[in-house]
Amino acid sequence: MLNIQRVLFPTDFSDGSKRAFPQAAFLADWHDAELHILNVTGRHRHDYKETKKNFPISPDTLTEWLRRPAQSVEGTTWPDLEALPIEQSQIEASTPAESIVTYADDKNIDLVVMGTHGRRGVDRMLFGSVTEEVVRRAPCPVFTVRADADKTPGQAVRRVLVPIDFSDASESAVQHAKEIALTYGAEIDLLHVVEPPFYPSAYGIDTTTFPTQEVVDRVEKQLGDMAREEIGYEHVMVSATVGHPPSEILNYVDENEVDLVVIATHGRTGLERALLGSVTERVLRRSPAPAFVVKPTRKSLLPSAKTAATQET
Template sequence: MITIQRILFPTDFSRCANQAFVQAVQLAKRHSAELHVLHAYVPYEDHTSLLTVVPAAPEVRPGATVLTPPMLQVLEQQQAQSLRITQNVARDISIGPVIIDYAREHEVELIVMGTHGRRGIGHLLLGSVAEEIVRFASCPVFTIRETMEPHRAGAFRKILVPVDFSKHSEQAVRYAKELAILYGAELQVLHVVEEQLHPALYATGRSSVFEFMPEIETTSVREIERMLMESGGPEVQAEIHIREGRAARDIVKFAESHASDLIVIATHGLTGIEHLLLGSVAEKIVRFSRVPVFTVKPFGTSLLKGPEVHHDASAGPHS
């Protein structure tokens, strides 16, 4: 069972953030959770560039009201005017640490935020705030990318959970099962077998790892079936898919081609030191996925409640 008492919604007042606010309100209403709305900003930061044009943010000072007319309209549309909402403004030299510190100090259990907001071309140069939050926050993070047609609140019918057979991905399976029950969705469990053929092997006329090791697919299916049974939680309808490719790239492609509505993925899986050098698969998916992404952690705050839940609270974001 998933329980949430406090949700943090950071906003930069962009269209992207407004789309994410719809999901934040829906979750807060569903769980009777307190919703913290935070505007974090860097004084005198120039949000424009020669290659981007962004709308000006409203003038907001500490102690000011953060809820804008579009946000008030969302509350009215979802009949959520009675939600407990805390509004805050914070400034610092960097936005990411402000959000992470606020979440820790206020014992936030879930962060809901948009991706591709006001950073413009800076996203390509510096990395997005959302990816920074996914990497360092000690609670689950729900990211929503801006789209031409906004995602309907809570309209999740197919939930994709990629697995790498680590303990962390087993935890993601448990979250995905609980979310599937919550939204009446079915699961799509995906394992991507990384392409690792040596170029010399192409001379044999074989180009797939499945041709050299045909047992991989059968073994992977059995392992996923084991994870579904041993991860605990409710029984849900699940499809099992095995693909060959590159994890981040092909997870995003799968979600688009199989009409996935939500991706649930664990951070800190089997990437080890590669995470520090190249960024984790989860962060790459947050960057490129058009589908909302729910990332879960092996440390810190857990939304899962029940006797079968095992969560390593002693681990940390740098483990």
């Protein structure tokens, strides 16, 4: 089980943030963790008076956000909000992302669960995304849910996808995915995308025959070895494909009914990130499935070796 003691759910009362609440409540309840609810507002916001009036959020409103259906699927459990330790805070500031990151740091938060508005194009370029900035700067993993997600994430994780690039970062994602899959009783898919090389025609190099099927087969074998060594149980599928990584990952999500993407970020910042972009951020913007972003250089939620040995015993 992941080591989660404090879950942070930032909300701006939008539909996007409400979509993330079931996941935040479920994970906090499952791990016997505190649930921190944070609203960042300010007099510059058009809904300032309304957010001040409606905070702290009432138990009835939180129950509504839980989106519990009238008839639950047999075998599923729902968080008991009355028994869940909930701490609510409201901050007045003009920089939501910075306030969320600071709160996560000050309160030693283990996991941030938040929605994304899914902005695209010029709007996203001009205004940026609070969620993307939190993903880049938070001291812990971040769980994101798109505003147009069509599933209640807290009860719909049956298949977990982990994109692999064979870096230390993706290996950390595999280890987190294993614990997440055990939490939900889900299966894991490991996917590697072989990106064809590009050379200017002036080089006189023919790349039409690369990568060969031999390369793809070799990659799948490596994925199989990783599945056996790092996960160690039979509910794992491995796949290698050729193409542009973000596009192929998103295609895989659509075609295989993936419920959750566990993906690592390498933590690029500044000019390097602006020029090269980030596979992780591109997947976050467009994935219809929630995403759990692992940050190997920041806080890990993996149980210590001692704790893991105790759990196995």
